[in-house]
Amino acid sequence: MPFKHLKKAFQLTAVASLVSLLAACSGGTSGGPAAAQADAAANSGSGSSVSPEGRVVLDYWTWWGSETRRPIIEKLVDDFNKSQDKIFVKHSYYPYSDIFTKELAAVSAGNPPDIMMNDINTVQQRASKNQAMNLSKYVERDKVQDRFFPELWNTVLYNGEPYALPFNTDTRMMFYNKDDFKEAGLDPDKFPDTWDELEQAAQKLDKKHGNTYTRIGYSPQFNSDWNLLQLNFDGGRNFFDESGKPVVNAPAKAEALQYILDNAKRLGQKNIDAFKADFGSQQANPFLSGRVSIWTDVTNFYTQIRDYGDGINFGVAPLPETKEGAGHWSVGGGFVIEIPYGAKHPDEAWEFLKYMTDVEAQTYWAEKNFDNVANKEASNSSELMSNPVYKASVENLAHTKLTPNPLNAPDYMNLINPQRDAIMLGQTSIQDGLNKAQADVEKLVSGK
Template identity: 30%
Template structure:
C-alpha cells in the first residue's frame, strides 16, 4: 500500500486556529478587488523561503513583468526565513485553506508535502510546454515523487571543489592542479594544514564536524554508494561504500586537517572565512571570499567533483511548487513557466548568479565565465541533493550525529554507520505507515 508521512497532526490543528496575520495574503483569490478598468482583479499569491534583499529585488522585477503581460492580475509576494519560520507559516496556511498559489521552497519538502496532497501534480499543466524538455535531466528529476512531477527546479546550490592557489604555492604544490583523487586530496590536505602546537589554525581540507552530512554524502556517492533506497525506505549508509567514505573522512579529521566547524553557520564555514585551503563549497563561498578579500582575485581555483568510482557531489535545489489549494492553477502554471523561460533563466544568472538549469544555455553560460562555470555546470549535472523521503530531516540528523561520533573517536566509522542504520530503522515505524 502507499506509504504516507505521519505528520504532527495535533500541532497542525493548533496552528490552524491561529490568526494568519503574519502569513501574507489571506487566500488565493480576492474577488472584491477591481482592476483599473473596473473588471475583477485576480490575485496570485507567491511565497518564497528567504528574506535577502538581492533576491527580493529580483522577484519584484519578475512580478512586475508578469503583471504587465497579464492585465487584471496582481501577484502578492510574501517571504519567510528558511526553516521553522517557513514551516510554521505553511502548516498554518494549509490547515486553514489559505496556502499560496505558488511557492519557492526546498527539495527536502517534496516528499513530505506531496505525500500530504499539499503540492499539485504539474504533469497536466505542463503537457504542452516546450520548456520542459530543455530542463537538465538532473534538475528535472528533483521535482518528481512517486512518478509525478510536483516541482520545477530553478535555483541549484551545487558544491564545487575550491582551492587557494596562493596556499598551494606556499606548500610547494602546483597551484593550477587540484587534487584528482581521494589519495591526492588526503596528501594535499596534510601538506596544506597549518598548526600551532596541536591546534589547527588553517584547515588543509574543510570537513564539517557538525551537521556534516552533505560533504559525507558527496564522498559516499563518489564511492559508488547510496544513502537510502527511497522506494523501499531502506537505509544504505552501512554499506561497504559508505563505511569506506566515513573511514576516509574520519581519518583526515583524526590527523587534524580540519578545524571543528558547522558549515551551516556562516561564521563557522571555513573556506569563505579564509580558514581552509581546500573545500567542497558553493559558488557563493567563492564569490564571498573574493569580495571580502580583494587581494585573492585570481587566487581561487574551481573544479568539478573528484571522480573515484563515479563523478558525484552534493547539489541542493530550490523548486517552484503549485499548491493544491490554489484557485488559479492555470495562472500559477503560467507564472512558473515564465520563471523557467530561457530569457528569465539567463536574467536570474546575471542578477543573482544562479547556475542555469536549461541545456540550451549551457554554452553561453560556460563561455561567460569559463574559469568557474564549467565546474558549476558539471556539479549541477552530477549533483544529488537531499533524499526524497518524508523523513529527510530525521535521516540527515541521524547521519550527522553518528558522523560526529566517528570523527571524535567515540566509535569506529563502521560502528557509527551501523548504529545510525539501527537508529533509523527503529524510528521508521513512527515515520511511515503501510
C-alpha cells in the first residue's frame, strides 16, 4: 500500500481498537466482580498483598498515562488477570519525571513495587547496586532468552546474568517528502546513500523568499544530535571501544562535528535556530508542515505523520553512510521490564514478565503503539510487516546500536556535552574541545 494511503487504513484500525477498548471497559472495573474486589483490596491501603478471593496482588509501575498508551498497557494487564486466577496485577501510573526517583526510594526503604518498567541502557547500574533482581533461575528454567534480539538481550546482562527482560526498542531513520524531491529534480524513490550526497540533495531542496528560508532541506540539528552522527561516522562505535577505553576524540567523531558545522555555516545558524524555535506540537512539526524536507526520528514518528500529516507523500530510509560499505549505522533505546530488588512476590512477578514479553502481548503492543518490540517473533508478524514503515524499522534494527552507560562512568555525557556546545558556539576548535572531553572522561573512568 502506498505511504500516502496508509492514513485512512490506520484510522479505521484505530476506530476499531477504540470500540474494542470501550466494550472491554463497559462493565465498570475490568475483570468482573472478583477482579473488582481484588482491585479494591490492592488500593485499600491495608498493606495486604492477598485479595479476598486468594489472589496475590502485584503492583506494576509505569509512566504510561497518555490517552494513547495507558488504555493499551491496562488492556494487557486486564488480559493477564483474566488468563488465570492466582495473580492480580494492578497498574500504577506515576509521571516520567518522578517515577525513577520514587522507585529507588522505595527499593532503599525495602518496600519496592513488584514490577517496574525501566530504561534499557541503565540495567547494569541497577544490577550493580542491588536495585534489580537477578533473574537467572527463572530464565534458565523457562528458556526465554531466545525470544529476544541478541542486541537487546545483551543490555540486560550484568556479569553474564540477566536482571530484566527486554520489552521494546526503537531505531532512528530518515523520513523524507517525496513531493519535495520531485519538485527539486531528485528521484523520490532513491534516498541519498552517503552524507555528502545528502548535503547536495539538501541544497536543492532549500527554498528562500529573499534572504529568508521558507523550507530547509535538511539540518542534522533538527531532532537529531551529534550522538547519532558520531556513532554513524565511526562505524557504529559509541564513545567507548570494546575494551571500555574512551574514544571521544577519535577522528570520526571530529568528522561528524565538522559535517554539522559545515551544514550550519551554509544555512546560517540563525536560520536553523529560527526554525527550531517553531518546533512544538505535532501539528507544528516542521516536517509535517512542509518546512523541512528530510527529518530524522524514531520510526514511530510514522504515527504523527499518519494522524497529523494531512496526506504527506513520504518515504523512509536508513541513515546514510560516510562512504560505500561503511554502514548505515543508527542508534536505539528502549525499555525493560524487571523485578525490583526486595520485591515480596518474585515468583508471581516473573509470570507477568513472561506474559508481557511473549508473542501475543508483544504483538498487541507493537500493533497499537507502532513500537519496535523485543520479541523477535512478534516483531516479524505478518500483519506488522505488511506496513512498509514497520518493515523498514525491523530491517533497520540490524544496523542499530544500543549504548548502555558504562558502569565506571555512568555520567560521562555530562563531560562531553559542554565541550560539544563550546565547539558549536565557536568558543573552541573541534580538536581542542574533543581532546578536553577525552581527558575529562579518562579522568572519570580512572577515578582520579
